[in-house]
Amino acid sequence: MLKNLNRFQEALCKREQAGTLRTLKQKVEGVDFYSNDYLGLARSKEFQNILLEKINKNPQLLSGSTGSRLISGNSKVVAFTENFIAEKHQFSSALLFPSGYNANLALFSTLPDRHDTIIVDEQIHRSVHDACTMSNARKLKFKHNDIQHLESILERQTGHCYIAIESLYSMEGDLAPICEIAELAKKYEAALIVDEAHAFGVFGNGLVDQYGLQDRVTANVITYGKALGAHGAAILCNDTVKSYLINFASPFIYTTSAQDFQWMSIKTGYDFLEYHKEFSILLQENIKIFRSHGLESPSSETSPVQSIIIPDNQKLKSLQETLSKEGFLTYAIYSPTVKEGTERLRICLHSFNTETEITRLTEAIIDFI
Ligand SMILES: Cc1ncc(COP(=O)(O)O)c(C=O)c1O
Incomplete structure (x- = not known):
């Protein structure tokens, strides 16, 4: 067991040195550009109330x-x-x-x-x-x-x-x-x-x-x-x-x-x-707004996931931290989760993001790059 423990610690140390150690963080307040709640159902009070009614019955x-x-x-x-x-x-x-x-x-x-x-x-x-x-x-x-x-x-x-x-x-x-x-x-x-x-x-x-x-x-x-x-x-x-x-x-x-x-x-x-077909329409409108700012991305023009390639773990980390300080929650994906050289900032757009939020986010990224 001790032998394995050393191996675990070495692997974790390596990740820490590379700045890629995964840890569980408490959810923080901020504008959601990182969750998969693309249509906002997980935050919908109306949806929650329908579920509650069914549970009560x-x-x-x-x-x-x-x-x-x-x-x-x-x-x-x-x-x-x-x-x-x-x-x-x-x-x-x-x-x-x-x-x-x-x-x-x-x-x-x-x-x-x-x-x-x-x-x-x-x-x-x-x-x-x-x-x-x-x-x-x-x-x-x-x-x-x-x-x-x-x-x-x-x-x-x-x-x-x-x-x-x-x-x-x-x-x-x-x-x-x-x-x-x-x-x-x-x-x-x-x-x-x-x-x-x-x-x-x-x-x-x-x-x-x-x-x-x-x-x-x-x-x-x-x-x-x-x-x-x-x-x-x-x-x-x-x-x-x-x-x-x-x-x-x-x-x-x-x-x-x-x-x-x-x-x-x-x-x-x-x-x-x-x-509520309007949610997916609103989502597509928000994706359009994001794309109109011209950030280079390999993502499809109709995709709620928009990736910005930042091929440098340290620079990527710093971008994500800068955005986080400005109240934008995004997710950085480092190698080895993705291939080395294709590290990226993953931005998830939602039906509930506002035009101002999307514009401020893209401006902050452009300023940083
Ligand atoms: C393409 C793909 N398939 C499967 C899964 C796993 O789904 P779940 O989160 O419901 O376990 C995910 C989740 O990240 C995914 O992105």
Whole structure:
């Protein structure tokens, strides 16, 4: 144990010296340019009041689920919510998970077997990499959003392949060429899995839905901790995939189901968004305002995540601290979370940010750079 402790301390020291030590900080007051609450649902009093009303009518929603889904935890609320979600996204099935991390862990550790290859975009979320480690399949990476590179990899494979992409990438804030990738998946008979953690809610029910690609994807992952202001995730798929996951996915089987409150708040979130389409319109207006200031960014012009590359950990840290002193909460992403030389300030725009706040933020960045 002592030997390991030394190793832990050395690793932490290294991070501290590089200025990249992660610590848990209390939330501070300031203008939110860092949370994933893109549509402001997590701060909406109206949404909170609707949830409260439901809880008052049925306090049982707050209680523990008492067991895994396969034993005593499969409530009417979770089954009802899954049916609702499947229908909403026009898939035959949906399977709920307590978080997107768990959903990805279940999918990629379970569907591919040892003869298969998982081809991931190099910027795919960490949860997919962790799941690949749990699976017995081989993992290959293709250059970010590079369909030529993806095809060159697909061409060389003899066994079955899975392709893992996000529709909107959370580090770069750019969109995947999802229709072209779906074409490649069809051509090479590969299974396509699309994670829509950041696109859901921002672009309606996600880009798979907007492009009508339901029949082209093996699974579509939707998460609810971002634009929906709640928590949890759904895997959208066909009945066989759902049943296979229920039978073989350890992250689904060996855990207590979440409380009904979580599933109820997801269903309520969908209904709330249905009546509040103005939030995503306001968000797009704010993204436009931000982009109009001309800061150089690799992010898409419709993305709520706008990254500013500052390829120097110290300079990046100093920029983030300067902004923080001015009351702007942003998030700096250092290497090794992103590749060395691509360290960045990650700015998240929201429906509730004001024009003045966005203008003051961009001016402060321009002054610093
Ligand atoms: C692309 C992507 N997938 C999955 C997840 C995990 O989702 P959750 O936060 O619900 O665990 C995240 C969260 O950061 C994400 O960005």
